[in-house]
Amino acid sequence: MEDHEILAKFQDPASRNLAFNQLVRKYQQKVYWHVRKMVIDHADADDLTQDVFVKVWKHLGDFRQDAQLFTWIYRIATNECLSFLQSKRRKFFLPLNDVGAELAAKLEADPAVAGDEIELKLQKAILRLPDKQRLVFNLRYYDEMPYEQMAEVTGTSVGALKASYHHAVRKIEDYVTAADMRGYSSDDAN
Secondary structure: OOHHHHHHHHHOOOOHHHHHHHHHHHHHHHHHHHHHHHHOOHHHHHHHHHHHHHHHHHHHHHOOOOOOHHHHHHHHHHHHHHHHHHHHHHHHOOOHHHHHHHHHHHHHHOOOOOOOHHHHHHHHHHHOOOHHHHHHHHHHHOOOOOHHHHHHHHOOOHHHHHHHHHHHHHHHHHHHHHHHHHHHHHHHHO
8 A cells, every 4th residue: 555545544533543554564564674773672673663653653643745654754763763772871871882782792692693693793893883873874785775765864964874874884894804804813823
């Protein structure tokens, strides 16, 4: 079902619940994985995905349709992720590195990544990025989102997004190369 059909059904009180259920079915998995890539933990991603759709339900009647529905939902999900990570730091008085280390530990325990050494190395490198840079990398690399759409989701200029993505790729390459060199050195010693 097309977004405009879902929105039209949502405006009618008799079909509002049906329309919302269709919207959730259409976008739930995409939102979940967008959130999961940022917060890593399945339980946190589940909770945040639910929070995203509660906000969508509350504000869908006010949606002006000057952006795509998908973009609007992703923006809500993005803001929820960034707020969650920020509050986690404040709540536990954790510096950026400690939150990254905590997420990396959860990542290593994740059965979806366990056993895939290359994917684990990539994910650890991504976790070392600042939250917003990680967000830009995930949107571009995993979601293959065009920069123009990313600009709508993040409220950032296309030029700044391109620069952020470029810096993220460089940092990931540096981390992976350094990790490979450390692995090569220890293997070489044996």
